Every structure is written in C-alpha cells, then in structure tokens.
Amino acid sequence: MSALAPKSSCTDSASTPTTTISGYINSGTYLYTNKPNPNLPLKSIPTFKITLARNPQTNCKPLPVFTRANHRRLYFGSAFNVTGYYFMNGYAFADYCSCDDGACCGSTALLEATSQKMYLYQDNLGGVGPTEVDQPFFVKSYWKKP
Numbered sequence: 001m002s003a004l005a006p007k008s009s010c011t012d013s014a015s016t017p018t019t020t021i022s023g024y025i026n027s028g029t030y031l032y033t034n035k036p037n038p039n040l041p042l043k044s045i046p047t048f049k050i051t052l053a054r055n056p057q058t059n060c061k062p063l064p065v066f067t068r069a070n071h072r073r074l075y076f077g078s079a080f081n082v083t084g085y086y087f088m089n090g091y092a093f094a095d096y097c098s099c100d101d102g103a104c105c106g107s108t109a110l111l112e113a114t115s116q117k118m119y120l121y122q123d124n125l126g127g128v129g130p131t132e133v134d135q136p137f138f139v140k141s142y143w144k145k146p
Contacts, residue, residue: 016103017054018140019090021065021074023047023121030118031071034088050121051141052090053105060097060106063137065090073119074112076137092137106138 093106
C-alpha cells in the first residue's frame with residue numbers, strides 16, 4: 001500500500017476539542033498514551049503524535065479509539081467498548097471528513113503496521129508489514145519525529 005495523501009477540503013480550527021495520543025519507545029517497545037504531558041519512563045523516546053477529535057462529529061463516521069492495559073496497540077471502533085479496553089478520549093474516522101465547525105477532523109489517513117512484534121501507526125507502510133487491519137483510519141493530524 002502506498003502513502004495516503006491528506007485531503008485539503010477543510011480548514012484548520014482551534015475550536016474543535018482534540019485529544020493527542022503520543023507514541024513513544026520504552027525498552028524497545030512502542031507504547032501509547034493520551035496524557036497531555038506524560039511523565040515518560042527514563043530513556044523513553046517520543047516518536048510520534050496522533051491528534052484526534054475529542055467528540056464524534058455529525059459529518060463523519062466516528063471510530064472511538066481504545067487501548068488495553070499494556071498500551072502496546074490502539075483499537076478502533078465501538079466493538080472495543082467492552083471490559084478490558086480503555087477509551088482514549090478521542091475519535092478517528094472511517095473516511096476523510098470535516099468536523100461540525102468545518103475544521104479538519106479526518107484529514108490524514110493512517111495505517112496500522114507491525115515490525116518486530118510492535119504496532120505502529122503511520123501515513124505509509126515504509127517497509128514494515130501491514131497487520132490484519134487492512135483499511136486506513138482518518139485523524140485530525142499526525143506528526144512523526146524525523
């Protein structure tokens with residue numbers, strides 16, 4: 001699968017509440033947190049940030065984002081709203097879309113990949129293998145450390 005380019009049919013707006021999920025490496029494993037200023041373990045390396053809309057949007061098909069206690073993988077969709085999964089206080093979307101205020105909500109497509117038994121979320125597979133999740137999900141923004 002090739003890189004998925006963001007669509008630009010929306011505007012950027014600070015009025016849409018957001019949640020940021022930070023991905024970092026700790027002891028050679030990617031972990032994910034939605035804490036605004038996480039106290040990362042010593043020698044942890046922040047590597048990327050995914051910005052989600054904090055609320056579902058009427059113009060978009062919402063995918064609530066969850067994780068498990070080990071924080072090693074993200075799960076997308078209401079099927080994971082069950083015991084043992086933790087809501088990350090944000091929504092990805094099933095396709096490109098605009099927030100209710102016209103801001104970009106689902107403007108960047110991400111793919112789930114795996115490398116060395118770690119789960120990665122990025123805008124292209126970049127030489128790593130896809131997981132069984134064979135469809136992209138769409139987020140407000142994505143930043144990856146160069």
